[in-house]
Amino acid sequence: MTKARAAQINVDATPYYHCISRCVRRSFLCGYDNEEGKNFEHRRAWIEERLLMLAQAFCIDVCAYAIMSNHYHVVLHINTNSANTLAPIDVAERWLTFHQGPVLIQRFVKGEVLSEAETERCLEIIDTWRERLCSISWFMRLLNQHIASEANREDQCTGHFWEGRFKSQALLDEKALAAAMAYVDLNPIRADMADSPESSDHTSVKARIEALHSDHTNAEGLLVFAGYPRKDMHDGIPFRLIDYLELVDWTGRQVRDDKRGQISSTLPPLLERLGIEPALWLKTASNIEVGTMVGSETSIKAALPLLQRQRASGLRLPDS
Template sequence: MTKARSSLISVDATPYYHCVSRCVRRSFLCGYDEQAQQSYEHRRTWIEHRLLALAGAFCIDVCAYAIMSNHYHLVLHINADKAKSLTQREVVERWLAFHQGPSLIHRFIQGDSLSEAQSEQCGEIIEVWRERLMSISWFMRLLNQHIASEANREDKCTGHFWEGRFKSQALLDEKALAAAMAYVDLNPIRAAIAATPETSDFTSVKARINAIENDKTATEGLFPFVGNPRENMPEGIPFRLMDYLELVDWTGRQCREDKRGQIDSRTPEILNRLGFDSAEWLDVYKHAEKGTLIGTESSIKGALSLLGRKRLCGFRLPAS
């Protein structure tokens, strides 16, 4: 049974979500269709550009992404504090980057004289837009509608391009966040279309590695890694980047068919901090897309009321 979006996404429960959209047609979203003898590789660029452009306007941060042949994965962070701190003009400028907007708002932006009633109406519209700027549903709508329109135009057809609604999975704690991000970044390796993270095209992990190789301190358009939790924590993903890259590389080696059962003796330190042993981590990683909630039992119990649920559900991670 389809669940209401309000029972799947609540910033009070967690700001982090794993989202997946799949193509409804047999024809490819991206990649090369052997049967049709046609390449759709250029569509990966469409998605990547649109994704990062939306992230620049919305108060939604991109933690991880992987663009595959008939679907894509995202790990998103709802930045409610940023949305609340925006001025009215900033909200309008961000929203109008992707929408026309009513004439009244354009008059507001131009500094025209408005009546008290008109000013009040502007304020109401802007507050609706502020809420939408931190809505994953609106973010995904603008991403998917744009790609569907471009693909339908190119394919010279009409109709649905995506399978119904996107799938969302609440990531309730650090363990869940690390598992989902690694799962997303390693999708091309699991699908046997890339051998290493640095050769995994159209993934966030490759983008981050490229930034390091180009001596950049941050990866443009992606939520930064800010180190382990501490006092006066800056805004960002609560891991060290090099720890995460080591974890992704190590996990990628273990998920190869010819490496099954052969665990490297030097497991990444980040697993110890998160409270995993190597066998537990690999089991969690393999099942990271299971269920609509992922977290330790205590995290899931704490989120149920915030998501309007009563029954203990979701994929449970081992406690520390």
């Protein structure tokens, strides 16, 4: 039976989630359809652009993404601190980026003089929008609705483009976050669509590598790497970027069918810090989609009541 989103997404359990949307029609989301003789490669850019645009407006950060032939993956971070510090006018302007909005709110944004009752009503509406800016369900809805509309217009047809709901997995700790991000970034390599992370088009890892080559500190629209957890740590992914890129490169060399060989005795520093055995890491980084949550035994036990579940369904990683 399908579970309510409240039982799958709860920021008190974890702010990190791996989400997947799959195309319901036989026709391609992206790529080249040999049977129809049509090229849909340009749709990758549609998704990438819309994804990063939504991230700028929502208080939801993009940690990783990969856009495939008939589905896409994204690892998201719910940033409630950002939402709570936004002024009402900022919340309204962000929401109105993608919505018409009632006339009353438009007057509020323009700075027109409102009565006390009108102002109170505006603030009530804006408080609802503030909550939605932290909602992965709203984020994914605005992403998928837009792409479905564009694809249907291009295909000159109507009807469903996506499966009824996107799948979400709770990433309960650092190990789970690293595994999910690596799994997402390596999707094109696993699917034999690319030979290396830097050649994996429309992925976050390629965007990060290109940003480094351009002497930028971070790829535009993506959540920054904040380094190892510490007392004065700013918002960001709790790893060093260089360690993560090394981990992805190392993992990619192992999951390729033509490059399995013998696993190098020199492991990436991040894998050593997370305390995961190489064999378990490779299994996890190749099968992350199993179940609705990923984390250590301790993390899963702590998250079960918050996610309104009695039993865990997902991957268990070792406790530190």
